[in-house]
Amino acid sequence: MSNRIEDLVDRMPLEEQVMLLSGEDFWSLPAIERLDIPKLRVTDGPNGARGGGSLVGGVTAAAFPVGIAIGATWDPALAQQIGGALAEEVHSKGAHVSLAPTVNIHRSVTNGRNFECYSEDPELTAALAVGYVRGLQEGGVSATIKHFAGNESEIERTTMNSEVDERSLREIYLRPFEAAVKEAGTWGIMSSYNKLNGTYTAENEWLLTTVLRQEWGYDGVVMSDWFGSRSTAPTVNAGLDLEMPGPTRDRGDKLVAAVEAGEVDAAMVRERALNVLRLMERTGALDDRTEWTERAEDKAEHRALIRKAGAAGAVLLKNEGTLPLAAPKRVAVIGPNAKVAQIMGGGSAQLNPHYRISPWDGLVERFGAKALTFAQGCQNHRWEPLIEDGLSVDFFDNESLSGEPVHSETMGPSVAFWLEGVAAGKVDAKHFSARITARFTAEEAGTYSFGLHAAAYARMLIDGEEAIDVWDSWTKGRTFFEEGCDEITATRDLAAGQTVEIVVEMRTKPADNLHLTGWRFGVSRRLGDADIAAAAEAAKDADVALVFVGRSGEWDTEGSDLDGIALPGRQDELVSAVAAANPSTVVVLQTGGPVEMPWLDEVPAVLQAWYPGQECGNAIADVLTGDVEPGGRLPQTFPARWSDNPTHSQDPEVYPGLDGKVRYEEGVFIGHRHYEQQGTTPLFPFGFGLGYSTVAVEGLTVSASGDGVEATVSLRNTGERDGSTVVQLYVGERDAPLPRPARELKAFRKVVLAAGESEELTIPLAPRAFAWFDVDAGKWRITGGTYKLYAGLSSADLHCEAAVELSAATLDK
Structure with a gap:
């Protein structure tokens, strides 16, 4: 801690310290002119930097891939690159803090905000969060990792009470936040709207002080989600530094009065103000006296990175030889997402992009307009399309x-x-x-x-x-x-x-x-039968039919969960009709999460492209033509049907919630852990994805190393072209004293191998990889005994195994 901010806070009377603890307006904190302290400014993220405008319109900004698309890259280094680029974007909007990343876990398959989050798995989410936060903060911009904690649904999210047992919190839902604090040193955290086990998170002392500050050693700022602070003394005493947005509702004169009444200690206010000043010092805001402006900086390097990341997250789910496309002369381009660039989800993550490249645009650039025919076939909008001007x-x-x-x-x-x-x-x-x-x-x-x-x-x-x-x-x-x-x-x-x-x-x-x-x-x-028939007719004489279906930011959006995971409208009918007309049909999906695929056996190829940012059509064309490897692997299990997912229950209190309460009954058996526990075969397993080459995992050896373990995985590219894959390492405890998943992801590496190349990859595992959280002791515990390690290419493809013996231990952290 610098002497400078200590000196500043001690020169402030109570009223000025209180000024720092709430926003002045929607996007900034007040300046304290007497002490020459400028404004601190924030901007929404996480797939761009919108700036201080409305959720629609405003100065244009670069639109990067959404969270689940970054999750599908399984590449923390790429997440760090993206964070670095976004730091530049935040600076272009005159801000110091990005309200990102979003790291809540994919508990259900219908959460409207799954698109904004990375994964169903805590270790994958944690690794990507660490990379993203490091990239942002290396660029001098504070991350605000969110939403802390228990915000895994958008249903009544501002008032819902999330009931989660402590072990599940520690092992699943808090894990990305813990990694962001301990490994990336995040400067900001945003509390969620909801209650956690009966107390609003913005006034939850156990969460904000006991766990976050005392156990994890956090010294940054905790801010409320917008309008997520509901009280004065309880939030300050619990550990909430900053109420947003302004003007204040619960602080200001109310907080001064609370101190005078003895409800809040003046030292507590000083501590909160010091945290805000530390954030300003870290981001350079204390010395930023430039006139506030917002600039639209359309950088070539950002364009290239967005295009690269879009392809890196694209998951090839099925391919019977149709892809990559081999210079077709006649291409039928079909579907409601063909000429519309679905580049982002909805809600506070949306922004006004510099431009949008639709799949049609990308294919025209690649093949020329004369080679393409178009038919929309059906609609997939949730709300009627906008009138654009006038x-x-x-x-x-x-x-x-x-x-x-x-x-x-x-x-x-x-x-x-x-x-x-x-x-x-x-x-x-x-x-x-x-x-x-x-x-x-x-x-x-x-x-x-x-x-x-x-x-x-x-x-x-x-x-x-x-x-x-x-x-x-x-x-x-x-x-x-x-x-x-x-x-x-x-x-x-x-x-x-x-x-x-x-x-x-x-x-x-x-x-x-x-x-x-x-x-x-x-x-x-309104489109009908004739339009589907016209699409099938267009496909009939083409060398290949590309069907672009899915959802949009109207469906995948903050503030609203999905009713199910079937494709909206008549899209399933459209796919089947086109597939019947042309056996070379490729389905390109754009969604923020899993969908049911009743037509899967009817088509030879399926590509999941998510919402990949403003270079959408170019990134998709790069993958379809084979110029770029489909680098993605699923960060979320795709169930065969909605009812297979972990939160499906006859008890509505489990999901979507009942009488203001949602109960996380499944505990630690979330995501791929659930499907294995239940013996349910998913449509596509967690971690799955195909490439245009084939990489085999041919061996696994394990040895003790210090107080941890080293796993060595043998790999070989058995294909005819260079390829990439994600090696995944899972751990299982043979005789656990409490229910544990049979296999838990504990490490992974993304690798690129030339055709015919082999590699031995050594992956270290810290003791924590073998531990479970002992709630009674408040410690992480290794039971001791035999542990199985599994290496492979998805949660369902783990054919290499090895065992290691470990001694019992209680971990300090």
């Missing part, structure tokens, strides 16, 4: 659209996410109304669906006739972070070239948990 908005400084507008502006597309500064500050952001006008022209005759949802009271008029009412009949749904209603639709038959006027009127409503106002509306022609 909207006009009139704002009223009341909630009844009365009088003359106080402000008018044009905008586009037809979505708004208003937090502060609405209508150039001419209305109270919590009490106003607006009238939005747009025009839509039908390109062809058909039945058109109009949709509206809002975190506001709203209604839609089409050519002056009310079509949708959520003004008088608004009901809470799963949009706008659970502050909005679900989409309501209405249909109209339109002739080709017919133009209609759409008017949406809205007024603010009281906030439930998060203080925001938003609306979204759109329109599309």
Whole structure:
């Protein structure tokens, strides 16, 4: 700790120390001009740096692959490269802190935020988190690893009580946070919204002080998730340094009064303020007196890294010789995700990208437009597509659209996410109304669906006739972070070239948990049987049919879990129809997690491409053509059906939760551990992925090394081209004194081998790799006895085994 920040904090009266403990606005802390302390600024992450704008629009930024795509790389060094690039992005937005990475575990297959997290496995998640945090902080930007802890679902996430036994917390859910603190030295941590075992995490002393600071030795800042602090003395005393966003709701004068009343010790406030000053010193914010600006820096090296990472995370799930593509002359490009670049998930991770390369764009660049034919076939949107431009908005400084507008502006597309500064500050952001006008022209005759949802009271008029009412009949749904209603639709038959006027009127409503106002509306022609038939016809005469299906950030989004893992809409029918028309059909999936594949036996090749960032189409084309190896391996098990997943239960308290409580009944048997325990064969196992070459694991030897173990794995590329794979090392305890998974991932390495090349890879295992957490003793314990080690290429492909004898031990850490 420097003398500088000690001196600064001791020169501050209580009121100034308190100023540092809450935001001034949505994205910054107040400057303390008397002491020449500038602002500290934060920006959302983790797949980019949005800056201080709204969740839509704003200064453009580089869009990197989402968390699960980075998870699929199994490459901590690449995660570190990405973190370093994102540090540059954060600097370009005038910020010092990135609200990233997200390291919650994939407990269920339907969590809306799985796309943002790395994996179902704590060791894979921990290793990637360490790399990412190191990259960010080497660039002078603080990580804010989140959400600490027990936020594995988006259902009632701001109030839900997550009941998790301590052993499961220690071995599974806290593991990435522990690694980020002890190995990467993270400077920031964000508490989650939910309760953990009955206490909100923002005021959970056991979590924030006993575990985090006393046991792990953390000396950074703990900040609340936005509006996630609900009290004054309890949060300060528990270990929450910073309430976000501002202006303060629970601190300021309330905290000063709490100190004067003896509810909070003044020394505690000093400690919290010192933590914030330490963060400012570490990030350079204490000396950053430059005028705040946000820049759009579209760097060539970032483009290249995003493209590389997109391919490195692409998982080849099936290939019967169709891939890589061998210069086809006629390519049918089919599906709802073919001409739309699905580059990111939804929620606070979304940003305004510099550009979007769709799969169609990438294939045109590779094969030329003349070689390609397109058919959409069906739709997969959750909400009706936006009207992109030409909207006009009139704002009223009341909630009844009365009088003359106080402000008018044009905008586009037809979505708004208003937090502060609405209508150039001419209305109270919590009490106003607006009238939005747009025009839509039908390109062809058909039945058109109009949709509206809002975190506001709203209604839609089409050519002056009310079509949708959520003004008088608004009901809470799963949009706008659970502050909005679900989409309501209405249909109209339109002739080709017919133009209609759409008017949406809205007024603010009281906030439930998060203080925001938003609306979204759109329109599309409904597709049907004829469109699927047209797609099959387009595929019939092609050398290869590429079908781009999946989901989007409308489905994979913060604030809303999925209802299941079947592909939305009629996409399964589309795949089957195309496969029947052309035996050389390749399915390219873009989702934030597993999907059911009833058509799997009908197609020769399947590639999972996730949401790979702004270079989406180029990265996919690189893999399809074989210019780049499909480098990904599954970071999450793909079950054959939704009901096979670890949280499926007849008891809704297990999932999705009941009466405000969700019970983690499965304990440590999560992810691949669950499928093995239950004897359930998944569709694709954890760690699985194919390459264009074949790498064999041919041997495993184990020896003691100091107080740990060294495992040596023999590898050989048996294919005809250079290839990569991920060697995975699992540990099992033969006679454990308590239920333990038969095999747990404890180490892995990504390797690249030339055709015919062999390698012996030595992987060290620390004592912790063999330990379980003894709740009664509060220590990690090695039982002692025989331990089996397994090496292979997935959780279901572990044909090399070795045993080692270890003595009983109690570990200090």
